[in-house]
Amino acid sequence: MTDHQALAADLVVDGLSVAVDGKEILRGVDLTVPAGEVHALMGPNGSGKSTLAYTLSGHPKYAVTGGTATFGGDDLLALPADARARLGLFLCFQYPTAIPGVTTVNFMRAALRAQGKEMPAREFIRRLNEEMAALRIDESFRARYINDGFSGGEKKRAEILQMAMLRPRLSILDETDSGLDVDALRTVANGVTRLAGPDMSVLVITHYPRILEYLKPDRVHILNQGRVILSGGPELATQIEREGYEPIIGPVAAEAGASRTSLTGVVAEAQA
């Protein structure tokens, strides 16, 4: 371990503004996740959390209108999604997309090959089996088509499985806790915790503080109306759990309600 060079790198987002279909969702986000740390991004519905996740990962629908985002000094915004993934970014989708006809095994091999992380077949299968066992995913999923007919919980586990196989340097978890029961949440959170550390930073996006009891963030940021309005230690999450968002952001404004509607539309469309 002493000779091991840590793989994670700093994510620096500076003044990032993003519009979707002409409507501005992010309005100058400033956020730094130093290498190897776990940060939480919280905020009410419609605050722009998922937009930030998609934008950092390179979804073509999200138009950057201002600001910068770098990872380990590389300009993320200049790269297509696949190049960002090859830099070590991983998005754990809130709503993973089904790809009928493409098995988990074939998909994982294609992704590893694309990232220059190919390994001999025997080692690949051994690792896949290990990771699946750790996440309590049934063996039959190896031959199942990615996310095709998976339940909500199965999709989330499969996302963490991909993370474990691909070993990214920064994972962005987009509301990974939504729709999970307590046991599934613990399994998934343990899967992330096992990987988090000097080799992988984590930005966990969540609406509820529950998952943070497992992931134990170094820092917590509150996003509201497209801006980070407050940052603090883990106690911030506890405070939100106790008191809700209103003491911090005030009564939820009509405008936030409007942007929430618009974002829900975008996300629904993104899943379709």
Place this chain on the structure above:
Amino acid sequence: MTVQAHELSKDYEYGFHDVDISVFRTEKGLSPEVVAAISDHKSEPEWMLKFRLKAYEHYLKRPMPTWGADLSGIDFDNIYYYVKPAGEQSRSWDDVPASIKNTFDRLGIPEAERKFLAGVSAQYDSEVVYHNIREDLEKLGVIFCDCDTGLRDHPEIFRKYFGTVIPPNDNKFAALNSAVWSGGSFVYVPAGVKVEVPLQAYFRINSDNMGQFERTLIIAEEGSSVHYIEGCTAPNYSSDSLHSAVVELIAHKGAKIRYTTIQNWSDNVYNLVTKRAIAHENATVEWVDGNLGSKVTMKYPAIYLMGEGAHGEVLSAAFAGPGQHQDAGAKCIHVAAHTTSNIVSRSISKGTGRTSYRGHIKVYPKAHDVRINVRCDALLLDEESQSDTYPYMDVNSPDVTIGHEASVSKVGEDQIFYLTSRGIDENEATALIVNGFFEPFVKELPMEYAVELNRLLALSMEGSVG
């Protein structure tokens, strides 16, 4: 995103062609004299000459089909209807002429044979030049030869069944084939014999402007089973070629026939094929039909479920690249009670390519307890590509359960994003989605054909994105 119409031609892997070494060919165009010359050259019995001449009359009388794809580009007067290559039919690879061998080498036939082929019957131009049957099949009484040999050496069986499933007056192209047919496969499986390994044949067009009119006849006697598989590639020429085959299958009581085709004609070929099967009591017929390439394909494998308990399956996959029209589908005709059929169609269109699903389901009044399932899915790769569906159902029995599902989808931005977010580039992401879409079809193929199909798909997909 715009794709040149001849992009595929440039990339067409099998677009090489040999020096023309034909020793006999008829004049261009068709006449009773040409038909008689073909029959005479093959030293056929009188009944076949009469059959051909009568079919020629039907061909003249029958109208051009106008309900489907655009066939106006076919110039019937500019086609050689019969070309015989040099060399007699050979059984040993060593006897095959070098240039022909070169062609087959590039198609990979000998390698395939070494692996597991029961027999190889490869059609080169209109005549079978290479043919091999494994000895143990012959011992079982299985006949696997070209159709001309079938006529010559097995006249009783041949005449009993030839033209009974698809009569010469069935349609214009079946009539044309009946008049000028040459080559193709003749398969006879005696009662109770299960042929464990697939019988394979490669078909190829080599001469410019030469129509290929092969004829295949497969008979499976009671309780027998056989899987016949053919793959077709054609070299590429500047003028249009015509391929019009007739395939007849007869599955007797309790027999099973699977007929697998992967066609990859070059993009100037009109591929107009009539395929029909008869399934008797408790028999099963399965058509597995993959269509890539060609300029126009019209092909609707049919199953007549004549006996109680008969079952039919049609599984088809089509890929239409720029300028191509794949008009394919299936027909299941339920004549008897307790019959079932299942049709699964998958098609992909790219560039100005167009796919059509054309299906015909018919249930006769006395056919009760009939179950039918139809599912057709189309995938469009870009804004220019198109797909349409023409399901036709003619149900005259009250006791029928029909399931019909159809879908048309585009390769979704979010599917692409999901795959690219894992580091896979956009081209490969599209290829993965396309292969995944064909997966229900591909998984039914023997391994080497599955590999070949995926390779051909990858070739067809090149440059399709960005």
